[in-house]
Every structure is written in C-alpha cells, then in structure tokens.
Amino acid sequence: QKEVEQDPGPLSVPEGAIVSLNCTYSNSAFQYFMWYRQYSRKGPELLMYTYSSGNKEDGRFTAQVDKSSKYISLFIRDSQPSDSATYLCAMRPIYNQGGKLIFGQGTELSVKP
C-alpha cells in the first residue's frame, strides 16, 4: 500500500464548476500538507500549505485536512480553463523539518470552456 493515495483521473469538468481533489494517507505522523499544481512540461508550483487539521482558503482555492480520517482535499471554485493541470498532494511528518515530501500520484484536471 502506498503511503499517499491519489486518484490519477483524468477529471474533466465544465468551466465554472466546483472541483474537488482528494488524497488519503496512511502515516499518522504526517502533519504538513501541501497541494502543488503542475502544468505540462513545467515544475510543480506550490498552491496551498497547511499544518495539522482544519481549513485554509486562498482566493478560489480551499484546502481541508481531516487528520482523524487521514484525508485531505483541495476545492477549486469557479474553475477556469487555466486551472487545467495536474494537481499533486504532498505531505511530511513534523519531525522531518526540511525533509523530503511524500507525493500522491497526481490528478489530471481538464476544465472545458
């Protein structure tokens, strides 16, 4: 079993839809959770960064962490064609400051105009 599971998609939605992206994990020591967006042939770009449980909102993006269920989500409101990319979740434990991240497989998202 992988430490981090993420549905690879592809996920196709119409413009303006609310998108929900999710990851599950097995290591209860994970405390830092990140979402990255990666356009084709580019390096990943950090979108959201959360610590422990709770919600964090930034513009059209909302990140949620449910540590009791070992489940994290990224919501995109009013999705745009420019949101079409691969979204990667990543996480690491609190004792691994500056350490390597564990990535999900990435979900390929396509927003159709």
Next chain:
Amino acid sequence: GAVVSQHPSWVICKSGTSVKIECRSLDFQATTMFWYRQFPKQSLMLMATSNEGSKATYEQGVEKDKFLINHASLTLSTLTVTSAHPEDSSFYICSAPDMRKGNTEAFFGQGTRLTVV
C-alpha cells in the same frame, strides 16, 4: 514565494555523453535540495537528497555513480547524468525547502527535459 531556478530547461545529448543540470535557490539559502525524476503522467520519484558540504543521500535503486550530485554552496546543487543512455531520457526536477519562516515550504525548479539520442 521563494524562487528556485533550474538550468537548462531542456537538453538533447548523444548516448554516452554526460549532462549537467544546475539548481539554484535565488533568494534564500538551501542546505538541502532534492532531485526528482518524473515520467509522463506519473508522479515525482525522489532520486536523492543533496546536502551542502557533504555527500548526497541516494534513494534505493538509484545509481550514485551514474547520477552524480554536488552541492558546493548554499545556493547551488548540480546533477550530472554520466554516460547517458536513451533510458535516462526523462524530466528531472529539483526542489529546495525555504526554512526562513520556520515552516518549511518546498519550492521547485522549472524542470529539465533530457532526451538522449
């Protein structure tokens, strides 16, 4: 956010030659940098952890003599693919954690697409 610059963005080389990829942290110091490899439609695979002033730590299955890593300064790490073969063709990405704020957020370079012919 912090800026990590990777160069070159793409390179084509002949089989048997060596290729060097540079990763620079432009506005912060990075004692640690990470090198990843990514195949099409797959996630990032960690190859090695680059440590400033000491030897790199390689993940299981990664040949240290083939993928030479040097982290000579707090802002520069290099990955050299030695005696490249077509199977080494891939997308290579570096990242560096920015620890200035106490919360270590990792930032990525633009990636290098290597094609070995």
